[in-house]
Amino acid sequence: MATVEHSSKVVLGGRRGGPDVATLRQDRWWVQPVVTVSILTSFIIYSTWAAFQNKNYYVGASAHRDLISPFYSPCLANSCEPGASHGLILHFWTISPALLILLFPLGFRMTCYYYRRSYYRAFWWSPPACAVADGHKEYSGETRFPLIIQNAHRYFFYFGLVLNVILTYDAILAFNQPGIGLGVTVGTLVLVVNAALLWLYSLSCHACRHIVGGQVKSFKKHPVRYAFWTVVSKLNPKHMNLAWTSLIFVALTDVYVRLVASGALTDYRLF
Numbered sequence: 001m002a003t004v005e006h007s008s009k010v011v012l013g014g015r016r017g018g019p020d021v022a023t024l025r026q027d028r029w030w031v032q033p034v035v036t037v038s039i040l041t042s043f044i045i046y047s048t049w050a051a052f053q054n055k056n057y058y059v060g061a062s063a064h065r066d067l068i069s070p071f072y073s074p075c076l077a078n079s080c081e082p083g084a085s086h087g088l089i090l091h092f093w094t095i096s097p098a099l100l101i102l103l104f105p106l107g108f109r110m111t112c113y114y115y116r117r118s119y120y121r122a123f124w125w126s127p128p129a130c131a132v133a134d135g136h137k138e139y140s141g142e143t144r145f146p147l148i149i150q151n152a153h154r155y156f157f158y159f160g161l162v163l164n165v166i167l168t169y170d171a172i173l174a175f176n177q178p179g180i181g182l183g184v185t186v187g188t189l190v191l192v193v194n195a196a197l198l199w200l201y202s203l204s205c206h207a208c209r210h211i212v213g214g215q216v217k218s219f220k221k222h223p224v225r226y227a228f229w230t231v232v233s234k235l236n237p238k239h240m241n242l243a244w245t246s247l248i249f250v251a252l253t254d255v256y257v258r259l260v261a262s263g264a265l266t267d268y269r270l271f
């Protein structure tokens, strides 16, 4: 039987449906960009507000607790509340300690491959969704400032690991209740879950997977790397979910510590 071949001309920069039709999609493709803009904008507004507050980020010995907000840890500024610092103080920094460290988690998130996809679509319409026309006529990629900074993701990943270690240490300290002894409060659980989610987000990172298993010709000769790569590869498909969950939870952790520190909420002791 003779086969009929169909071919259509590919036009670079062209639009399906013609030059005046942005998309032929009939579904609600715009929901995802709207949700992304809403969550990211809310997070940016809240975290900026919280970073400039410079108060209510630590619940200390006077309340028999050792809880610090992840936005303010490590607390390195001269203005750190008593007990909030781990010992290292940069005396020249006298404004909010959060402003000293937020660049690193922010840089890690901003350069994340998953977030790039989300905010390129949601904020820049580049393109807003599959089979929807791009909002721009030109695309220069990540070859010049500011987007060339995206190539530094791997280095932000390393900084992120250091922060994860510090936040894990904070979560361990949260088991200590000065004047009472060891125990678990709601705040302890909040800090533990926050640290765990940040580890899962970092370990599911695409750069992490490449660092662990990339440039290896034979896993047989690298059993330890293979073991790590196997674990990381299982987490990697969940990176999108972990990105959103950890982002929302880190803000909720700050909210929780802030409410307890301000006296608006009691941090209940579980045992």
Ligand code: FES
Pocket (backbone or CB within 6 Å): 108, 111, 112, 113, 114, 115, 153, 157, 201, 202, 205, 206, 207, 208, 239
């Ligand atoms: S790809 Fe998302 S954190 Fe690395």
